[in-house]
Amino acid sequence: MDMDLxxxxxxxxxxxxxxxxTFPTSYRVISTSVCFHYQxxxxxxxxxxxxxxxxxxxxxxxxxxxxxGDDNKKTQWYREGVAYWEGVEASVDGVLGGYGRxxxxxxxxxxxxxxxxxxxxxVDGGIDRHLVALDCGSGIGRITKNLLLRxxxxxxxxxxxxHFLDVARESLVYENHMASDTHxxxxxxxxxxxxxxxxxxxxxxxxxxxCIGHLTDDDFVSFFKRAKVGLKPGGFFVLxxxxxxxxxxxxxxxxxxTRSDVFFRELFCRCGLHLYKSKDQRGFPKELFAVKMYAxxxxxxxxxxxxRSKTHANRPGIIK
Ligand SMILES: C[S@@+](CC[C@H](N)C(=O)[O-])C[C@H]1O[C@@H](n2cnc3c(N)ncnc32)[C@H](O)[C@@H]1O
Numbered sequence: 467m468d469m470d471l472x473x474x475x476x477x478x479x480x481x482x483x484x485x486x487x488t489f490p491t492s493y494r495v496i497s498t499s500v501c502f503h504y505q506x507x508x509x510x511x512x513x514x515x516x517x518x519x520x521x522x523x524x525x526x527x528x529x530x531x532x533x534x535g536d537d538n539k540k541t542q543w544y545r546e547g548v549a550y551w552e553g554v555e556a557s558v559d560g561v562l563g564g565y566g567r568x569x570x571x572x573x574x575x576x577x578x579x580x581x582x583x584x585x586x587x588x589v590d591g592g593i594d595r596h597l598v599a600l601d602c603g604s605g606i607g608r609i610t611k612n613l614l615l616r617x618x619x620x621x622x623x624x625x626x627x628x629h630f631l632d633v634a635r636e637s638l639v640y641e642n643h644m645a646s647d648t649h650x651x652x653x654x655x656x657x658x659x660x661x662x663x664x665x666x667x668x669x670x671x672x673x674x675x676x677c678i679g680h681l682t683d684d685d686f687v688s689f690f691k692r693a694k695v696g697l698k699p700g701g702f703f704v705l706x707x708x709x710x711x712x713x714x715x716x717x718x719x720x721x722x723x724t725r726s727d728v729f730f731r732e733l734f735c736r737c738g739l740h741l742y743k744s745k746d747q748r749g750f751p752k753e754l755f756a757v758k759m760y761a762x763x764x765x766x767x768x769x770x771x772x773x774r775s776k777t778h779a780n781r782p783g784i785i786k
Contacts, residue, residue, distance in 0.1 A: 513729055515714035526683060526729070529716055534682050544658060547680045547721035548626050551605075556633040561605035561676075571749040572757075573612045576706065579745050579759045580617060580671075587700060587742075587767050588670075592617075597670045598652075600624060600696065602659055603677020607634030610651055614673060621651050622668075626658040660685040664696025672696060675706040679722035683733060690737035694764045702742065703762040705730075708755035724755060740766055 515523045523529040534540040559566035585591045597618040601610045604623040614621045615638075623638075625631045631654050638651035655662065660681055664672070672693055678686060690703070697703075708724045715724045725733070734741055739762040747757035 513713040513726065515710075515716065515723075517716040518718050523716075526714055526723075529714070529723075530682055530684075533716070533721075540682070543682070543721050544660065544680070548658065550720040551627045551630065556606050556629050558606070558608055561608060561630070565751070565754070568750050568754070569608065569612070572747065573609075575745075575747045575749070575757075576609070576613055576675075576704075576759065579743075579761070580613070580704070583702065583704075583743065583761050584617070587702065592670070595670070596620075598622070598668055598698075599671045599673055600664060600669045602662075602672065602674040603680070604634060605630045607638050607651065609673060609675055610634070611638060615649050615651065618670070619648050619650075622653040622655065623651060624655045624657060624659065624662055626656060628656050631656050659689050662689070663692045666695050667698050669696050670698055670701045672701070672703045673706075674703060676708070678705060678707060679717075679724055680720075683736075686733055687736045690734075690739060690762075694738075697764065700767065702767075703739070703760075705760045705762060706747070707758060707760075709758050710755070727758060730758075730760065734760070734762060737762075739764065742767060 513525060515526060515529060517523070517529075523532075534543045554560045557566070558569055562568060588595060598620045599610075599614045599618040600622045601607070601614055602624050604610060604625045605627075607623055610621045610623055611634075623631065623634055625634065634651075635654050658680075659674075659677065681689060693703070707730070709730070710724045710726045712726045712728065714726065714729055717723065731741065741760060742763050743761040745759045747759060750757060
């Protein structure tokens with residue numbers, strides 16, 4: 467194993483620490499396609515990748531063919547992904563792979579990103595709007611509880627693992643009780659992303675964190691294409707994910723892949739999404755994968771006119 471690369475990658479997802487010792491050997495971008503103005507130029511991205519045992523793949527297609535190349539394999543891929551999480555304790559530490567201590571830094575980083583987006587994209591920072599979010603792959607509702615419910619009037623949760631969703635429902639019902647009636651968790655969908663289609667025009671923000679790695683590239687693209695319909699005009703996606711230094715890393719244990727920033731950008735093009743803004747998460751332990759936040763929009767945002775004073779315009783509607 468190339469330990470320099472391992473150290474330099476300062477990665478590893480918030481999953482089991484035992485995986486630290488199995489970081490793949492090498493990654494190399496062979497070529498990338500470029501996509502302008504939402505148009506997919508090509509999907510012939512040739513990025514080499516590896517699996518968690520250090521085995522190398524020439525490109526993602528080769529890996530996907532092997533892992534999900536026919537209906538049975540694909541069903542098994544998704545079944546084993548969910549089975550992995552079914553064996554995990556329904557707690558913050560559980561959903562963060564034993565790294566519950568990164569919760570505060572994660573929420574802080576997300577909040578700063580979200581606040582910037584609110585003030586740049588919503589008239590008056592969204593203060594007069596009834597705001598609705600969808601928390602995808604929500605786990606036990608950690609993000610909804612610590613962040614989304616403070617900014618959105620309604621939050622829906624989507625999670626395929628029922629014991630996670632049960633815990634989310636329990637803790638958020640209590641939260642609903644404590645908070646005002648105008649900020650609440652509304653719907654709990656026990657469904658995987660690849661099978662979900664949102665109600666048209668329901669969401670201001672669709673938040674996708676630490677779960678998209680479970681989807682194949684094709685399902686990634688079709689999910690975002692379907693989910694666009696679920697956004698209100700002016701709405702956007704936030705994708706927050708681990709990133710590999712280049713190419714991709716297949717995790718055979720939980721049936722997921724970690725993609726590089728280049729790989730993500732290629733997929734955004736295929737989805738017809740505009741990358742409005744991205745930011746690195748700071749303050750995580752060095753041994754973890756680098757984490758990036760992406761704000762994605764179906765269209766370039768129109769410049770909003772700020773009619774109120776600056777103090778108002780920069781403030782989203784937070785429940786105190
Ligand atoms: C690392 S946890 C993150 C949970 C939550 N997003 C958070 O940050 O607290 C990964 C989550 O993805 C969910 N997941 C696994 N496969 C999925 C799929 N196909 N669609 C949606 N979520 C999935 C798991 O059940 C688990 O809750």
